[in-house]
Amino acid sequence: MRAVVQRVTRATCHVGGELTGETGPGFLVLLGVAPEDTPETARQLAAKIAKLRVFNDDAGKMNRSVQDLGGGVLSISQFTLFADTSRGNRPSFIAAAPPEQARALYGEFNTALRALGLPVGEGRFGEHMVIDLTNDGPVTITLDTGVQA
Numbered sequence: 001m002r003a004v005v006q007r008v009t010r011a012t013c014h015v016g017g018e019l020t021g022e023t024g025p026g027f028l029v030l031l032g033v034a035p036e037d038t039p040e041t042a043r044q045l046a047a048k049i050a051k052l053r054v055f056n057d058d059a060g061k062m063n064r065s066v067q068d069l070g071g072g073v074l075s076i077s078q079f080t081l082f083a084d085t086s087r088g089n090r091p092s093f094i095a096a097a098p099p100e101q102a103r104a105l106y107g108e109f110n111t112a113l114r115a116l117g118l119p120v121g122e123g124r125f126g127e128h129m130v131i132d133l134t135n136d137g138p139v140t141i142t143l144d145t146g147v148q149a
Contacts, residue, residue: 021121
Protein backbone atom coordinates (compact mmCIF):
# COMPACT_ATOMS: atom_id res chain seq x y z
CA MET A 1 0.00 0.00 0.00
CA ARG A 2 0.99 3.56 -0.57
CA ALA A 3 -0.35 6.46 1.39
CA VAL A 4 0.15 10.16 1.04
CA VAL A 5 -0.68 11.59 4.46
CA GLN A 6 -1.31 15.31 4.69
CA ARG A 7 -1.78 17.13 7.97
CA VAL A 8 -4.86 19.31 7.52
CA THR A 9 -6.97 21.75 9.45
CA ARG A 10 -9.93 20.55 7.36
CA ALA A 11 -10.67 18.47 4.27
CA THR A 12 -13.80 17.55 2.32
CA CYS A 13 -14.72 15.19 -0.50
CA HIS A 14 -17.60 15.78 -2.91
CA VAL A 15 -18.95 13.47 -5.62
CA GLY A 16 -21.36 15.04 -8.07
CA GLY A 17 -21.91 17.96 -5.70
CA GLU A 18 -22.73 15.65 -2.75
CA LEU A 19 -20.54 15.73 0.36
CA THR A 20 -19.32 12.16 0.93
CA GLY A 21 -16.75 12.71 3.66
CA GLU A 22 -14.96 15.32 5.70
CA THR A 23 -12.65 15.88 8.61
CA GLY A 24 -11.63 18.77 10.81
CA PRO A 25 -8.08 18.84 12.16
CA GLY A 26 -6.30 15.60 11.33
CA PHE A 27 -5.22 13.85 8.15
CA LEU A 28 -6.19 13.62 4.55
CA VAL A 29 -4.98 10.18 3.46
CA LEU A 30 -4.70 9.28 -0.23
CA LEU A 31 -4.46 5.47 -0.34
CA GLY A 32 -3.24 3.23 -3.15
CA VAL A 33 -3.50 -0.56 -3.01
CA ALA A 34 -1.06 -2.99 -4.67
CA PRO A 35 -1.83 -6.59 -5.69
CA GLU A 36 0.35 -8.03 -2.90
CA ASP A 37 -1.49 -6.13 -0.16
CA THR A 38 -3.58 -8.00 2.40
CA PRO A 39 -5.98 -7.16 5.23
CA GLU A 40 -2.98 -7.33 7.58
CA THR A 41 -1.15 -4.76 5.44
CA ALA A 42 -4.18 -2.47 5.72
CA ARG A 43 -4.34 -2.84 9.51
CA GLN A 44 -0.59 -2.23 9.92
CA LEU A 45 -0.70 0.90 7.79
CA ALA A 46 -3.73 2.21 9.66
CA ALA A 47 -1.88 1.72 12.97
CA LYS A 48 1.20 3.49 11.61
CA ILE A 49 -0.86 6.48 10.48
CA ALA A 50 -2.82 6.65 13.75
CA LYS A 51 0.45 6.80 15.72
CA LEU A 52 2.37 9.10 13.33
CA ARG A 53 3.64 11.96 15.51
CA VAL A 54 3.45 15.04 13.31
CA PHE A 55 1.22 17.33 15.38
CA ASN A 56 2.74 19.95 17.65
CA ASP A 57 2.88 19.49 21.39
CA ASP A 58 2.76 22.38 23.87
CA ALA A 59 6.46 23.10 23.21
CA GLY A 60 5.82 23.41 19.45
CA LYS A 61 7.57 20.14 18.57
CA MET A 62 5.98 17.53 16.31
CA ASN A 63 5.38 15.00 19.05
CA ARG A 64 1.63 14.24 19.01
CA SER A 65 -0.36 11.78 16.94
CA VAL A 66 -3.78 12.27 15.38
CA GLN A 67 -5.07 10.05 18.20
CA ASP A 68 -3.48 12.36 20.80
CA LEU A 69 -5.03 15.34 19.04
CA GLY A 70 -8.49 13.80 18.97
CA GLY A 71 -8.46 14.45 15.23
CA GLY A 72 -9.95 12.60 12.31
CA VAL A 73 -9.12 11.25 8.89
CA LEU A 74 -10.54 11.82 5.43
CA SER A 75 -9.61 8.66 3.52
CA ILE A 76 -9.54 8.70 -0.28
CA SER A 77 -8.83 5.68 -2.49
CA GLN A 78 -6.37 6.67 -5.21
CA PHE A 79 -5.05 4.01 -7.59
CA THR A 80 -2.99 6.65 -9.41
CA LEU A 81 -0.42 6.45 -6.60
CA PHE A 82 0.85 3.38 -8.48
CA ALA A 83 1.22 5.21 -11.82
CA ASP A 84 4.22 4.19 -13.91
CA THR A 85 5.45 6.77 -16.42
CA SER A 86 8.79 5.12 -17.20
CA ARG A 87 7.73 4.25 -20.76
CA GLY A 88 6.35 7.57 -21.89
CA ASN A 89 3.92 10.25 -20.87
CA ARG A 90 0.75 8.20 -20.56
CA PRO A 91 0.71 6.52 -17.13
CA SER A 92 0.25 2.78 -16.77
CA PHE A 93 -1.60 1.53 -13.72
CA ILE A 94 -0.80 -2.18 -13.94
CA ALA A 95 1.00 -1.98 -10.57
CA ALA A 96 -2.30 -1.10 -8.84
CA ALA A 97 -4.53 -3.81 -7.38
CA PRO A 98 -7.64 -4.81 -9.35
CA PRO A 99 -10.74 -2.84 -8.32
CA GLU A 100 -12.39 -5.68 -6.34
CA GLN A 101 -9.30 -6.22 -4.19
CA ALA A 102 -8.60 -2.50 -3.81
CA ARG A 103 -12.19 -1.76 -2.74
CA ALA A 104 -12.08 -4.49 -0.07
CA LEU A 105 -8.71 -3.38 1.32
CA TYR A 106 -9.70 0.30 1.26
CA GLY A 107 -12.66 -0.72 3.41
CA GLU A 108 -10.41 -2.79 5.68
CA PHE A 109 -8.08 0.20 6.10
CA ASN A 110 -10.96 2.51 7.06
CA THR A 111 -12.38 -0.08 9.47
CA ALA A 112 -8.96 -0.41 11.11
CA LEU A 113 -8.70 3.36 11.58
CA ARG A 114 -12.14 3.41 13.20
CA ALA A 115 -11.16 0.52 15.47
CA LEU A 116 -8.29 2.71 16.67
CA GLY A 117 -10.81 5.35 17.73
CA LEU A 118 -10.50 7.73 14.80
CA PRO A 119 -13.50 9.28 13.07
CA VAL A 120 -13.12 8.54 9.35
CA GLY A 121 -14.73 10.35 6.45
CA GLU A 122 -14.51 8.61 3.11
CA GLY A 123 -14.45 9.32 -0.56
CA ARG A 124 -16.47 7.15 -2.91
CA PHE A 125 -14.45 4.32 -4.41
CA GLY A 126 -14.14 4.44 -8.19
CA GLU A 127 -15.88 7.81 -8.57
CA HIS A 128 -14.60 11.18 -9.73
CA MET A 129 -14.05 13.07 -6.49
CA VAL A 130 -13.40 16.73 -5.75
CA ILE A 131 -11.14 17.07 -2.72
CA ASP A 132 -10.79 20.37 -0.91
CA LEU A 133 -8.25 20.73 1.88
CA THR A 134 -6.31 23.17 3.95
CA ASN A 135 -2.85 21.70 4.41
CA ASP A 136 -1.40 22.51 7.82
CA GLY A 137 2.32 23.22 7.91
CA PRO A 138 2.49 22.01 5.22
CA VAL A 139 3.22 18.52 6.48
CA THR A 140 3.04 15.72 3.90
CA ILE A 141 4.39 12.21 4.54
CA THR A 142 4.55 9.36 2.04
CA LEU A 143 4.32 5.81 3.41
CA ASP A 144 4.89 2.65 1.40
CA THR A 145 4.30 -0.70 3.12
CA GLY A 146 6.63 -2.35 0.64
CA VAL A 147 9.43 -0.17 2.01
CA GLN A 148 8.90 1.36 5.45
CA ALA A 149 5.50 1.06 7.13
